[in-house]
Amino acid sequence: MKLPSLRDVATEARLLLIGIPVFLWTMIPIYHMFLFAISPKEDAFSGKLWPDHPTLHNFEIVFKQQHYFLRDFYVQFWNSTVIAVSVGVLTLFIATGAAFSISRLKVPGGRAVLNLALFTYFIPAAFLAVPMYRTMGNYGLLNNHWSLILAMVTIASPYAIWVLKQASDKLPVELDEAAVMDGATTLQIFRLVYLPLMMPSLVAIGTYAVLLAWNEYLYAFLLLSNDREITLPVALGNFLAADDSPWELLMTTGFIYALPPAAVYYAFRRYMVGGLTAGAVKS
């Protein structure tokens, strides 16, 4: 074995000098959340780096809904799930149809619709929130899950259409032509040729829409207010209403809430990184 030269050691040391701060910077807020989740209240407030008596008691309180702020935990978890899945399904349905129509069928005006979608994509979501709130009120949808589902579909679909359109453009035209020669109808091409080939992009976009809806706070707290209608993030925000908030329970619930999206992200990472970064910025 060759001994590393001084130069190699210096390079490695410099890399570590960057790597360690990056690791700490990334992990501290997440570790702090985890620390609170496994700490009894006294330990959590004492500023220790590891609790004297680590415990899972906080999780027990959350899962048994044994606190005023947690009395609708399961209902709220369910609400978050239903809304996220509905947004994923609806976004896929709307965006796939639109992308197929614009890219493969070359429908007249498709280009204009794409530009409109792109324009919506660039308008900051918080700016649309104010008129959206009022609009949902006019439609009589406030406090109804449909208001949040439709709002999130509106926000998710422009990007979805755009990414799916880019991906469709890469499929060879000859495929469609061959299918037409064989007497396939448009719907058959869509179902039997287009959808299977688009699968990786569809997975990426579906995941994107589900995570976007699951993570959304602003729209959820504007559009839903009834305790049994709200989603988990809104419930987390409501913890702050009290002066003596049970922070250890807030962090425990937050930890539970953060696990599914992190798991989904890592499970679909291959699709996500390829599909989303490729579409996000084209230089």
Add this chain to the structure above:
Amino acid sequence: MAITLSGDQALPGPPLSSRLTPAQVWGIILLAPYLLVFLAFVVYPVGYGLWLARAPSNYVALYNDPIFARAAINTLIFLVVGINIKMLIALFLSGFFAVQRTWIKWLSVIFILPWAVPSIPTILSVRFMLNPEWGMINHFIFSLTGDDGPNWLNDPTVALCMAIAVHIWKSLPFWTLILITGRLAISHDLFEAAEVDGASWWQKFRFITWPSMQTLYVTCTLLSMIWTLGDFNSVYLLTGGGPADLTHVLATLGIRYLRLDQLSLAMASIVCAMPFVLPLVYFMMKRLSR
């Protein structure tokens, strides 16, 4: 945004249905759901909002509201200082993560976490860390120096800096990832040739990396600026706009007016941001739809 019509379609002729092929009919059917969503939840709200904000008295009221001026300045600081710091760090880290090491590969997997987890619990976690009495940071300062740490979120300047830090924490991984993609697209031969010629680290960056990445870098910076205008969470969940409404940005100010039941002021404050947003959006659209 011109709708392309071939010559014969533009002329009056036989009824529409007979001029469209079955494929085009399907195209319209498949495009219709999005158009409906767009009309009902973009066109109508925006039009309605603009109509609410039409009275000039709204703008006089905004002009006289010191919180609005403060929010506009905060937003500007957030964008100009925050985003540029973030993008410079992202550019630097993209070089770090491009180095081939097993431990760096693992670190890059961990590094994505802030982007993969929802912002509410993590921002609230930071909020408690900054608590002057019980927060971890002031405990740490106390054990090191024996002095009480600062009251972080009670000073508007420090609180705004912390909100910017939270924003950077959350979105740095995403932009680093994109810049890594850009960096990996550069041909490796160029670096090898530079190595042979004895180029320094800086020369390699200056003459190879930067020229191939500058378009991507500028695009990312502009895109990040547009999106950060809508970053409600970093400020609202950390400081709630306080102390004394001094840390609001435009995204949280609109919601503040909304909660005070001043909907027309909320819309007017958003309309005021449009002269800055629309040129950026136009520029981005031209860039992306080439």
